[in-house]
Amino acid sequence: MHKLGIIGYGGMAGYHHGQAARVGDGFSVSAAFDVDPERLELARANGLKTYDTIGNFLASREFDIVLVATPNNFHCEYTIAALEAGYNVVCEKPVAMSLAELDSMIAASKRTGKLFSVHQNRRWDEDYRIVREVLKSGDLGKPYTIESRVHGQWGVVHGWRAYKVAGGGMLLDWGVHLIDQMLDMIQEPVKSVYARLISVRTEDVDDYFKLLINFESGLVAQIEVGTYCLDTMPRWYINGDAGSLRIQSWDCAGKIIKANDRVLDWEPVIVQTKAGPTRTMAPRPKETLTEKELPKVETDWADYYRNVMAAIDGRAELIVKPEQVRRVFRVIEAAFESDRTGQSVIF
Numbered sequence: 001m002h003k004l005g006i007i008g009y010g011g012m013a014g015y016h017h018g019q020a021a022r023v024g025d026g027f028s029v030s031a032a033f034d035v036d037p038e039r040l041e042l043a044r045a046n047g048l049k050t051y052d053t054i055g056n057f058l059a060s061r062e063f064d065i066v067l068v069a070t071p072n073n074f075h076c077e078y079t080i081a082a083l084e085a086g087y088n089v090v091c092e093k094p095v096a097m098s099l100a101e102l103d104s105m106i107a108a109s110k111r112t113g114k115l116f117s118v119h120q121n122r123r124w125d126e127d128y129r130i131v132r133e134v135l136k137s138g139d140l141g142k143p144y145t146i147e148s149r150v151h152g153q154w155g156v157v158h159g160w161r162a163y164k165v166a167g168g169g170m171l172l173d174w175g176v177h178l179i180d181q182m183l184d185m186i187q188e189p190v191k192s193v194y195a196r197l198i199s200v201r202t203e204d205v206d207d208y209f210k211l212l213i214n215f216e217s218g219l220v221a222q223i224e225v226g227t228y229c230l231d232t233m234p235r236w237y238i239n240g241d242a243g244s245l246r247i248q249s250w251d252c253a254g255k256i257i258k259a260n261d262r263v264l265d266w267e268p269v270i271v272q273t274k275a276g277p278t279r280t281m282a283p284r285p286k287e288t289l290t291e292k293e294l295p296k297v298e299t300d301w302a303d304y305y306r307n308v309m310a311a312i313d314g315r316a317e318l319i320v321k322p323e324q325v326r327r328v329f330r331v332i333e334a335a336f337e338s339d340r341t342g343q344s345v346i347f
């Protein structure tokens with residue numbers, strides 16, 4: 001039986017309650033600590049024991065796993081305090097404010113021998129799982145470009161996320177998910193990183209960024225997050241030397257397009273377009289292409305907690321490992337540096 005104690009009973013608390021309910025027997029949320037009395041009142045209404053100091057919370061022994069779900073600037077100190085108090089820790093993303101903070105959290109986990117993982121739940125997203133499966137199947141051949149993006153239309157960054165001091169901004173908020181997915185899927189070494197961070201409507205932090213990751217094989221990944229894109233682009237767009245893939249949005253509508261073999265006998269001709277004559281950019285006749293449906297995947301976000309519990313019990317290897325999170329954070333730090341210097345950061 002494993003019990004979760006939550007530090008920071010805010011917006012994400014409901015999500016974690018939902019996941020615990022899905023896991024069912026053997027897992028429950030039992031306690032909460034928050035600095036806001038109203039959040040504690042809600043936690044009590046949800047049947048939890050509540051604490052208004054970190055000391056009393058950690059002394060309570062009401063749980064064996066601590067979830068740190070505060071604004072990002074408190075992740076490091078609470079994670080280390082919980083590990084030192086003998087608890088296993090799941091920290092919300094982004095794990096920390098800097099690589100130095102993350103290293104001190106990893107060191108605390110090693111020192112105490114307690115499990116430390118980060119809630120990179122988007123590794124279980126359906127759209128991501130489809131892309132990962134298609135790339136693994138080889139259907140696209142060797143990928144040479146992968147574009148992963150999310151576009152919001154409201155131009156608003158909510159609450160503490162709008163402030164640098166709290167670890168706000170889109171690179172740390174959504175960027176960390178999309179970089180984590182990319183590095184989980186593409187396990188080859190990163191060669192270099194280039195990034196531009198822009199504050200379109202939110203003064204203190206990036207509310208738009210574009211990031212290029214160059215991998216050893218020559219594959220280039222582009223990750224883009226925008227909060228004020230009134231016209232939106234596909235969630236995923238990938239080209240390989242044997243096919244292309246597009247997934248439009250989280251509803252996973254999309255397709256794979258491959259060239260027919262008989263195209264080898266087909267000689268492109270110069271076509272007249274509105275922009276003048278072209279052969280290289282001439283649209284291909286439909287009969288030279290085949291559209292394939294995307295594969296169906298089964299995925300469940302609650303598998304994150306199922307794995308954490310199995311790893312604590314010694315029944316499975318931890319899926320979201322601190323070393324992987326560190327690799328992601330190196331890219332994040334490189335992206336901030338690249339934006340500052342205007343140069344690529346070579347790994």
Ligand SMILES: NC(=O)c1ccc[n+]([C@@H]2O[C@H](COP(=O)([O-])OP(=O)(O)OC[C@H]3O[C@@H](n4cnc5c(N)ncnc54)[C@H](O)[C@@H]3O)[C@@H](O)[C@H]2O)c1
Nearest residue numbers: 008009010011012034035036039069070071072092093094
């Ligand atoms: N994995 C995901 O998909 C996902 C989604 C949303 C948020 N998050 C992450 O979860 C964390 C919380 O985000 P949120 O949207 O729930 O924020 P939120 O603002 O809704 O909730 C934060 C809670 O922390 C409490 N808090 C603030 N300072 C505190 C302190 N010093 N000590 C104790 N409690 C404190 C607040 O009172 C609030 O209840 C962030 O790190 C965020 O990046 C992850």
